Amino acid sequence: MALEHAILVSLLEQPGSGYELARRFDRSIGRFWTATHQQIYRVLRRMETDGWIAVEAVVQDGRPDKKVYSAADPGRTALADWLREPVEPETVRHELAVKIRAAAFEDPALLIPEVERHRESHATLLARYLTGEQRDFPDPAALGARQQLQHVVLRGGIEYERMTLAWLDDVLATLHRLAD
Amino acid sequence: MALEHAILVSLLEQPGSGYELARRFDRSIGRFWTATHQQIYRVLRRMETDGWIAVEAVVQDGRPDKKVYSAADPGRTALADWLREPVEPETVRHELAVKIRAAAFEDPALLIPEVERHRESHATLLARYLTGEQRDFPDPAALGARQQLQHVVLRGGIEYERMTLAWLDDVLATLHRLAD
DNA sequence: ATTGCCTATGCAACTCGTTGCATAGCAGGA
């Protein structure tokens, strides 16, 4: 299970509340690990009981109070242990690929708008990544270790989106060929 | 939920038992949709109750009897309906990426053997895909619709593995730089 | 004024997915 560890990393990078974590998961971390606020709140409570994280109640005015979490020593130890354990290579779950094979038993042209939608959403994401790269890593030569590691993960996201866009073009060409 | 649909596609391509489906999911379909035999048996029973698939008991000698499933009309209809519904763009769950960001809080060099293991496993998979492509699609110009769609999905897998390999090299270079 | 959105946390119920185990006959090798 990596949700605990993803949360720990996020809290080490920057302490925050469950709500803030949920938003980070919607943005940066969610590129490679998704989680809803429900999951996050539940896991935070478990991690707190286990002593992995410390909590501090923060009174705000104009908005609801929040609980700011930060990584505690046992959490860091757990993270270090996990880093030493091998993890399985990731598995992909690609619903669109199922659909493409399914299209052989229906009209393949039916899929064209769907693939185009996907293409657009990947193009948008790629554009966001590239903007973020410009903003956060303008001078790659002058980065600390943490930034270099964040950057290489972002480059992975960028290359994934580029590859996916090219593949979706390939898919569209195939579907058009079959529709003629 | 796409497991039902993935199973339907697989049964349309070729009827088979739960066991055979599980093996197909380990090989070809598992590239983009994984499932254990437990999940498959459970879903098959549900699909049978719903009338999506038909079952025929086959007595074998020298090995246990099996139940051979095939797609029924209501299943085909359900698949056609699903094809017309939009699906969400896939989400990636990349544990290694979490580890890479976590490495900033430990010794980054620790990750090198792990990344190399992943690199090797992706290289092996790519080799298998390429061999399979040679075997199943030797003459891309002479393929029917079904084969063309299967082929474009396989090309997606191939490009994914190529991209991942290049990225893992990038990660290794970054880790080595940080270790100096 | 009302509507809708944002911050912030949480419960309850559900489905999906994993893990460990069980059965059972047959084949092949040490």
Add this chain to the structure above:
DNA sequence: TCCTGCTATGCAACGAGTTGCATAGGCAAT
């Protein structure tokens, strides 16, 4: 001969993840 491994199906229990809903104050726009 025993052990391992393959075919074939399944139960039981658990853990992960999703969905719908609830509360509650503040802010901005219509």
